[in-house]
Amino acid sequence: MKTVFSSRQFDHDPKQEICDGELKPAVEIPERARIVLRTIEERGLGEVMEPEDFGLRPLQRVHDPEYLNFMESFWSHWTAAGRSKEAFPFVWPVRTLRTDVAPNHIDGLLGRYSMDAGTPLGEHTFAAAKASANTALTAAKLVKDGETAAFGLCRPPGHHSGRDFFGGYCFLNNAAIAAQWLRDNGTDRVAILDVDYHHGNGTQSIFYDRSDVLFLSLHSDPMQEYPYFLGHEDETGENAGTGFNRNWPLPLGTDWDGYAPALEDACRWVQVFKPDILIVSLGMDCFENDPISGFKFKSDDFTKLGQRLSALDVPTVFLMEGGYAVDALGTNCVNVLEGFEAG
Ligand code: 6XA
Ligand code: ZN
Numbered sequence: 240m241k242t243v244f245s246s247r248q249f250d251h252d253p254k255q256e257i258c259d260g261e262l263k264p265a266v267e268i269p270e271r272a273r274i275v276l277r278t279i280e281e282r283g284l285g286e287v288m289e290p291e292d293f294g295l296r297p298l299q300r301v302h303d304p305e306y307l308n309f310m311e312s313f314w315s316h317w318t319a320a321g322r323s324k325e326a327f328p329f330v331w332p333v334r335t336l337r338t339d340v341a342p343n344h345i346d347g348l349l350g351r352y353s354m355d356a357g358t359p360l361g362e363h364t365f366a367a368a369k370a371s372a373n374t375a376l377t378a379a380k381l382v383k384d385g386e387t388a389a390f391g392l393c394r395p396p397g398h399h400s401g402r403d404f405f406g407g408y409c410f411l412n413n414a415a416i417a418a419q420w421l422r423d424n425g426t427d428r429v430a431i432l433d434v435d436y437h438h439g440n441g442t443q444s445i446f447y448d449r450s451d452v453l454f455l456s457l458h459s460d461p462m463q464e465y466p467y468f469l470g471h472e473d474e475t476g477e478n479a480g481t482g483f484n485r486n487w488p489l490p491l492g493t494d495w496d497g498y499a500p501a502l503e504d505a506c507r508w509v510q511v512f513k514p515d516i517l518i519v520s521l522g523m524d525c526f527e528n529d530p531i532s533g534f535k536f537k538s539d540d541f542t543k544l545g546q547r548l549s550a551l552d553v554p555t556v557f558l559m560e561g562g563y564a565v566d567a568l569g570t571n572c573v574n575v576l577e578g579f580e581a582g
Pocket of ligand 1: 258357398399407408465531560561
């Protein structure tokens with residue numbers, strides 16, 4: 240299987256994040272990509288190639304133009320305000336506050352275009368996010384052009400980013416950008432299966448009223464886990480998209496035996512939908528030793544996940560999302576991809 244990655248994706252290099260009421264070392268770090276690349280090479284998964292540059296158009300098909308302008312010009316505004324370190328939002332237009340007027344100040348804009356204070360934004364963040372989106376697009380193109388599967392080593396990840404906001408370490412929704420690009424380039428039916436530990440709220444929201452892109456997500460129950468405000472079982476889509484969104488919220492402590500029946504259910508939905516291409520939002524944070532998560536996958540369970548997805552017999556684009564147990568991340572990720580190839 241081919242892997243797509245650009246060294247520009249290393250340039251998003253956050254130092255700290257706000258977590259548990261403290262500033263802690265960031266967990267979504269360049270080392271994640273390095274260990275995955277190293278393991279791909281050691282285990283001979285296949286060629287690693289640079290992404291093509293698809294330009295702004297595929298990003299504009301998913302994201303709000305004002306949001307993209309904000310991201311593009313963020314660092315010049317931030318430094319013009321006298322700041323030099325990575326940025327964190329701290330005020331949001333919640334209920335009773337106005338969203339019809341965009342403030343001028345960069346602190347107001349940070350709140351307008353974000354969902355949390357846990358996602359550091361630095362000088363090279365948007366350039367790295369664009370490279371990550373190009374990685375997703377190139378992997379999608381490989382599969383559209385006939386590969387059985389491809390792996391986009393996306394970092395920063397994408398699935399929490401909505402049409403006009405960043406959050407959960409995500410700035411551009413790589414899976415949504417790839418899905419929309421496939422739809423715009425002749426693929427009729429796309430399914431997105433999100434197996435990251437966290438609900439893919441951004442992806443769900445982008446396709447919630449559509450029947451051409453099926454969104455399925457297995458994740459930790461939002462009653463007790465980030466992103467807290469989306470990902471419940473009763474969210475099944477709206478208008479034309481009614482019935483084309485499915486969530487499997489699972490309890491803390493879920494292991495492979497608890498996960499497998501939900502995965503079977505999701506796979507049945509994929510089979511009924513009959514997608515031309517499947518996109519897997521591939522988080523490895525269901526791992527038992529993940530520092531921010533609460534599921535109990537063993538490394539071998541990732542192989543089983545890959546094998547089960549392979550049995551769907553659909554051309555598949557794997558796009559990396561979360562997973563923060565860095566030492567095991569390469570093993571867990573390549574286990575999915577090798578499991579898929581072994582079938
Ligand atoms: C809050 C947790 C962010 C979740 C990031 C993630 N700091 N999403 O792995 O899939
Ligand atoms: Zn996650």
